[in-house]
Amino acid sequence: MDGYTLTHKVPSRKDFIDTADFDQSEILDIITTSRTVREFIKSGEYLNSLFHKSLAMVFEQKSTRTRVSFEVAMEQLGGHALNLAPGAIQLGGHETIEDTAQVLGRMCDLVMSRVDRHESIEALAKYSRVPVINGMSDRVHPTQGIGDMITIFDYWPTGKEAKDIKVVFVGDATQVCNTLCEMTTKMGMNFVHYGPANHKITDEWLEIGRKNNEKYGGTCIWSEDPEVLKGADFIYTDVWYGLYDKETPKEVYMKDFYPKYQVNDELMAATGNPNCKFMHCLPANRNEEVTDSVLDGPNSVAFDEAENRLTAQRGLVLYFGRVAQATLDYIKQQKEGK
Numbered sequence: 001m002d003g004y005t006l007t008h009k010v011p012s013r014k015d016f017i018d019t020a021d022f023d024q025s026e027i028l029d030i031i032t033t034s035r036t037v038r039e040f041i042k043s044g045e046y047l048n049s050l051f052h053k054s055l056a057m058v059f060e061q062k063s064t065r066t067r068v069s070f071e072v073a074m075e076q077l078g079g080h081a082l083n084l085a086p087g088a089i090q091l092g093g094h095e096t097i098e099d100t101a102q103v104l105g106r107m108c109d110l111v112m113s114r115v116d117r118h119e120s121i122e123a124l125a126k127y128s129r130v131p132v133i134n135g136m137s138d139r140v141h142p143t144q145g146i147g148d149m150i151t152i153f154d155y156w157p158t159g160k161e162a163k164d165i166k167v168v169f170v171g172d173a174t175q176v177c178n179t180l181c182e183m184t185t186k187m188g189m190n191f192v193h194y195g196p197a198n199h200k201i202t203d204e205w206l207e208i209g210r211k212n213n214e215k216y217g218g219t220c221i222w223s224e225d226p227e228v229l230k231g232a233d234f235i236y237t238d239v240w241y242g243l244y245d246k247e248t249p250k251e252v253y254m255k256d257f258y259p260k261y262q263v264n265d266e267l268m269a270a271t272g273n274p275n276c277k278f279m280h281c282l283p284a285n286r287n288e289e290v291t292d293s294v295l296d297g298p299n300s301v302a303f304d305e306a307e308n309r310l311t312a313q314r315g316l317v318l319y320f321g322r323v324a325q326a327t328l329d330y331i332k333q334q335k336e337g338k
């Protein structure tokens, strides 16, 4: 792969709802676009690929990384993003998601939304005539998954192939865990969910991971046995109570996860790999699921990972805006001085 030539010149689907909807080569196209554009922009160049294009950002929940990264990505690519935060539009009042989707699709070129229920992002996609990107639902977090895979590529363990790489997600099987399972196995890596039985990744996702393994290699398991930490190249965690678990008291979660599943120096040492990297989608509840010593420690790549949300969003809006290949052609010409 030369960083400039995509296997899929245009997306196979209008919308980016779930990474599981795309095969490995198409996910690699999005990652390639993201990384090549990052290098170009970091070298001080600029792009106008989305000049006069608008992205509607519909949020049913709070967001820092998703909101800022999409808005900055659109601005850096010559376009514009509208932040439609909770309470800012008629959605949630008496206007339906279907009608909102139709209206946004007639005024904007792209829609990105963070929704309470996965069915809502599917409805937005169905009724919108323009591409819809899932900025997180209660099922998956696909834009996070692209940023995470870019981060894993950036910190690829020296001399290893995908089949030798082990990614362990520790703690609660959140939607970030589901997408990480899907993405790592799609890349032919070994995925482990290490967490308590009452918060384990569902059999549906383990099956999706295993189907990926059959096609691309690697393994996919859930375990409560700390032995699975051994040999990990990446330890990943997420909050123990998040946006979708507002009703559950914190004490209940703490009893389920603490201290066994807290990512601390002892847990990192249990990998036996001094180069094992620590990842977190953020925001973190510091000193609950991860200690300060790990999150701020030398092996943490969590803030590079946050920055890679921007890397990923540029690739996603270019790819689903159907200008990714043209953008890569332009970058190549500029680099060759043509």
Ligand code: CP
Pocket (backbone or CB within 6 Å): 062, 063, 064, 065, 066, 067, 136, 144, 281, 282, 283
């Ligand atoms: N990781 C993530 O989605 O962060 P935000 O909730 O701040 O967007």
